[in-house]
Amino acid sequence: MKFNKARLSKNRLYLLVYTLLVLSLLITACSASTPTGTASAxxxxxxxxxxxxxxPAPDNLVHKEFEKRTNTKLTITWVAGGDYSDRVNVAxxxxxMADLIKIPNVTTPLFRQMVKQGAFWDLTPYIGDYPNLMAMDAKIWNNTKIDGKxxxxxAGRPMDGGGFVSIRKDWLEKLGLQMPTDMDELYVVLKAFKDNAPDGKKDTVGYNMRDxxxxxxxxxxxxxxxxxIDGKLVNMTLEPEMRDALVYLNKLYKEGLIPEDFPVMKENQYWELATSGRAGVTSETPEALFRYTMDQWKxxxxxxxxxxxSLAPKAGGKQYVTQSTGYNGIxxxxxxxxxxxxxxxxxxIDYGSGGEGLNLTLYGIEDVHYTEEDGLKMATDKAVADSVGTGAWGKMFSTTVLDLWQYAAGMPKEIxxxxxxxxxxxxxxxTGDPAIGLVSETEIKLGSDYSKKIADMKVQTIIGKTTLAEWDQYVESLKTDANYSKITEEINEEYSKRKALE
Incomplete structure (x- = not known):
């Protein structure tokens, strides 16, 4: 047999090219994979x-576990809640902006402006592919849409069982009082708390005025x-019921049943009143209430x-309890x-919003951050050290499970x-807010001035620096203020549009 040298050379060339191509593909595949052979993070x-x-610190165990389970490399900028809105506006x-940024409220003016400029993804066509996100109540999605998108x-939250009034039941029992069902009965209880000092100290104010x-x-x-009311949204700031609330709070103030310096108090001061035995009524979610008062209970x-x-405004009145917005930012x-x-x-986001991901979000790693006892997850000291729970990791996921606000680490089963x-x-x-997520262009421009003035007038009326007659005059001036009236018109226009899309 005779060999064709020219053909042999050409075949060797083809083989060499093929080999280099295969090697190139292998190198590319390796460079795009982690050492374990999975796709790069x-x-x-x-x-x-x-x-x-x-x-949580960067070396936080939950942080590392999230990265491991989701094949991600996370760089998280944590911002204290009190500073967050300002920091978001600056960003x-x-x-x-980060790849994922939490916006405090869908009504944030600068965010809405940037949405109109096309600066953010319209996620409407994509969310159907993520089962945990789709499991969220449709009402929550609707409350956070802009122009139907x-x-x-x-950042979903349960719509019920959240922040409302809580009371020292042991004080009620000690004084032979029943759980109040309306505001007049609550007044009687607050006065009894102050006058009879259930903790033995004559320094009780009754209600700490938190929220x-x-x-x-x-x-x-x-x-x-x-x-x-009758299919229209009414601004209750201008209604007699708001006046009734101010009359009630003014009465509490004059009788020393609320803190004298409540207008300038900080968050920790509200809780100091509650945990030191100087207040028998506060407002908070049951979960946070237990966390703040756990040492007191121990x-x-x-x-x-x-x-x-619940509570009614007066005897025989309609019982009221707050329904939350259903979300804590977007x-x-x-x-x-x-x-x-x-x-x-x-x-x-989908992973952290359901199943094992939600479990990691709320409770951390089993046998490290919690153990199971009688069907409850009992937190270890490591859970506190690693910032496990709703106050950190829970902020970036949807956590709509009803017991989110009912259980805290260390809480006894009966509680x-x-x-x-x-x-x-x-x-x-x-009862919820029917205007969640609705905006008025006039309010975006002028609303902060109105809100500041209204809040100031309320405080001044409660502490007696402004008379009720002056409050009434101010309300009448708002009713005839063209710009303020326009806010109501625009909110109702947006409300009608939303109702039409439902």
């Missing part, structure tokens, strides 16, 4: 708030300032902070993020079960 930069003493204005994933808006809402019968097991079911993705990476970010029973009962008649 997705880098995700996140900006989110936290509401505990210290945020938006500078265009210096979703430009962020709601005093709940008093206004009990009188007006709605969460927030808008109430649907020192004195008789301490019994109990969430109240998780938005800037258009600077590629579509492929945007989907990876959604997958990350948890009681909280759940009360929450389930509240869900039967809770």
């Amino acid at each position: 997705t880098d995700i930069k996140i900006m989110v708030d936290y509401t505990i003493a210290q945020p 938006l204005a500078a265009g210096d 979703s430009y962020g994933v709601p 005093s808006r709940v008093i206004e809402e009990i009188f007006t019968g709605t969460a927030g300032r808008w109430k649907e 020192k004195d097991p008789e301490v019994d902070w109990t969430p109240m079911l 998780l938005a993705i800037p258009k600077t993020v590629s579509e492929q990476k945007m989907k990876a970010v959604l997958k990350f 948890y079960q009681r909280n759940m029973e009360i929450a389930e009962e509240k869900s039967k008649f809770s």
